[in-house]
Amino acid sequence: PVVDEIDIEDLIEEEEVVVTLTHLGYIKRMPVDTYRSQRRGGRGVTAQAVRDEDFVEDIMTTSTHDNILFFTNQGKMFKLKGYQVPEAGRQAKGTAVVNLLELAPGEKISTTITLREFSDDKYLTFVTKNGMIKRSPLSDYDTNRKNGFWAIGLDEGDEVIRVELTDGNCDLIIGTANGMAIRFNESDARVMGRTARGVRAIRLDDGDSVVGASVVKDGTRLLVVSEYGYGKKTEFDEYHVQNRGGKGVLTYRITEQTGRLAGISAVTDEDDIMLITDAGVIIRLHTSDISTYSRVTKGVRLMRLDDDVKIVSLARTEREEDDEEAAAPESELQADGAAEDDSEE
Numbered sequence: 001p002v003v004d005e006i007d008i009e010d011l012i013e014e015e016e017v018v019v020t021l022t023h024l025g026y027i028k029r030m031p032v033d034t035y036r037s038q039r040r041g042g043r044g045v046t047a048q049a050v051r052d053e054d055f056v057e058d059i060m061t062t063s064t065h066d067n068i069l070f071f072t073n074q075g076k077m078f079k080l081k082g083y084q085v086p087e088a089g090r091q092a093k094g095t096a097v098v099n100l101l102e103l104a105p106g107e108k109i110s111t112t113i114t115l116r117e118f119s120d121d122k123y124l125t126f127v128t129k130n131g132m133i134k135r136s137p138l139s140d141y142d143t144n145r146k147n148g149f150w151a152i153g154l155d156e157g158d159e160v161i162r163v164e165l166t167d168g169n170c171d172l173i174i175g176t177a178n179g180m181a182i183r184f185n186e187s188d189a190r191v192m193g194r195t196a197r198g199v200r201a202i203r204l205d206d207g208d209s210v211v212g213a214s215v216v217k218d219g220t221r222l223l224v225v226s227e228y229g230y231g232k233k234t235e236f237d238e239y240h241v242q243n244r245g246g247k248g249v250l251t252y253r254i255t256e257q258t259g260r261l262a263g264i265s266a267v268t269d270e271d272d273i274m275l276i277t278d279a280g281v282i283i284r285l286h287t288s289d290i291s292t293y294s295r296v297t298k299g300v301r302l303m304r305l306d307d308d309v310k311i312v313s314l315a316r317t318e319r320e321e322d323d324e325e326a327a328a329p330e331s332e333l334q335a336d337g338a339a340e341d342d343s344e345e
Contacts, residue, residue, distance in 0.1 A: 012083045014065045019085050021058040021097065021112060023276070023315065028094030029085040032061065053280040057315045062114040069141070070101060071111045071126075073159040077141060077151035078102075082114075102147045111163040118142035125166045125186055126151070127174055127201060127213035130158040133189045133244070134198025138165070141194065153197035162213040171216040173239060174201055175224060175251060175264035178208040182248030183216065183239040200245045212314075214266035223267045223287060224252050225275060225302065227259030227310040232299025233267065233292045253298045263314035274315045275303050286319065 018035040021027045062068065064083040071077050078101040086095045097109065113124075115138075122138040134152050143149055152160060164172070166186050175181045182202045189199055202210065214222070216236050225231035239249065252261055267273065269288040276282050283303050293299050303311065 009065060009081065009083075012064055014063055016061065016063055017082055019058075019060045019062055019068060019082065019114075020056045020094070021060075021109070022054045022094070023057045023274075023282075024054040025097045025109070026054070026094040027085055027097045027100065028088035028092060029064075029082065030087065030090070034090060053282060055274055055282060055284075055315075055317070057274070057317060058112050059318050060112060060114045063116070066114050066116050067118075069113045069115070070097075070109050071113070071151060071160060071163040072103065072107045072148075073110045073161075074104060074107045075150055075152045075154045075160055076107070076148045077143075078148040079141075079143060079145075110160050113163065113165050115165070121168065123166045123168060123186070123191065124151070125164045125170075125172065125189070126160055126198065127162045127164075127172070127210060128152075128154065128158045128198070129161050129209045130155065131174075131176075131200060131202045131204045131210055132158065132198040133172075133174075133201035134196055135166070135186060135189045135191055136194050136196070137191060150195050153195045155197060161210050164213070164215050166215065171241060172201075172213060173216055173222060173236070173264070173266070174213045174248070175211055175222075175261060176202065176204060176208050176248075177211050177260040177262075178205060179224075179250055179252035179254045179261055180208070180248045181222070181239060181251035181264070182242055182244075182246060183236075184242055184244045188244035203245060203247045205247075211261050212264035214264065217266060220266040220268050221292060222251070222264060223273060223290065223314075223316075224264045224299070225262050225273075225311060225314050226252065226254070226298070227262050227312075228257065229275070229301055229303035229305045229311060230258040230299050231290060231302045232297060233287070233290055234295050235292065236266075238295040250296050253296050255298060258298050259310060262311040265314060265316045267316055270319050271316050272319050274317060275311050276313045276315070277305065277309050278312045279306070279309045281309070284320065287316075 016032045126134045173183045221233040267287040271287045
């Protein structure tokens with residue numbers, strides 16, 4: 001055959017790999033066996049030469065032949081095959097993702113999704129900071145463009161907070177800085193073209209913005225964390241399905257002590273959560289150590305902060321079993337809980 005007809009992928013052995021992406025944007029690929037032995041060996045996935053304020057945010061078990069989709073806050077999508085992510089050893093930092101993807105200044109990756117094929121029965125569902133939602137067929141995003149392409153139309157000042165791969169009948173929950181949350185079925189948002197800006201997901205008060213969104217899945221609870229280090233988990237049963245575009249319900253009782261919400265995430269008790277402050281301090285907590293409270297409460301103190309320091313974001317990641325520093329002392333969480341438990345209010 002003519003050389004041009006040979007697909008380069010056919011020349012690359014298919015193998016199961018783990019791709020990790022760090023908070024500061026370093027990416028690498030490892031064979032699954034290397035990754036698993038690293039997990040057993042003590043400090044787990046953070047045992048790599050990253051800067052102190054960096055950590056692994058996305059852990060993708062995938063194949064060298066699978067697609068990795070990168071969605072940015074500015075509304076673009078980039079695609080790499082698993083084999084296009086440079087392989088690196090256990091201790092290596094990896095490659096700066098800006099060397100692989102043409103990111104603009106200030107452009108950050110907000111979501112990664114891995115998949116084998118662009119099937120017709122799946123959707124990409126986008127949620128933005130200004131409360132918009134857009135749902136498009138996954139098949140609209142099958143592209144080989146090297147420099148990325150627009151995945152959603154954004155208004156001035158808006159940005160992508162989260163992208164979910166959905167099946168047409170998922171419930172979504174969206175949380176805001178002022179402590180509101182709305183749950184609705186994705187079918188409430190009609191399917192639109194790739195560059196559409198979408199429809200209203202939640203009606204925001206002046207000054208409010210979306211801080212997180214998740215698909216509601218069995219076995220998960222909603223974790224919310226406030227700027228000043230308070231948080232809790234709440235059962236999803238407490239959030240009734242509503243119509244899209246409403247104000248939602250109160251999910252967090254904001255006080256001067258707690259500050260506004262910094263983020264939300266659906267979590268299981270097998271996850272870890274990373275809390276990131278504007279001073280560059282990071283704390284890792286086991287989600288199983290965080291108490292469950294009813295919807296209209298403030299929860300307990302998860303992290304003690306210096307004055308003028310705020311939590312700016314949170315990231316859900318894989319549990320680290322053997323890292324003794326991973327979880328805050330349970331006694332502290334429980335003691336704070338006893339002192340500041342307002343689950344009755």
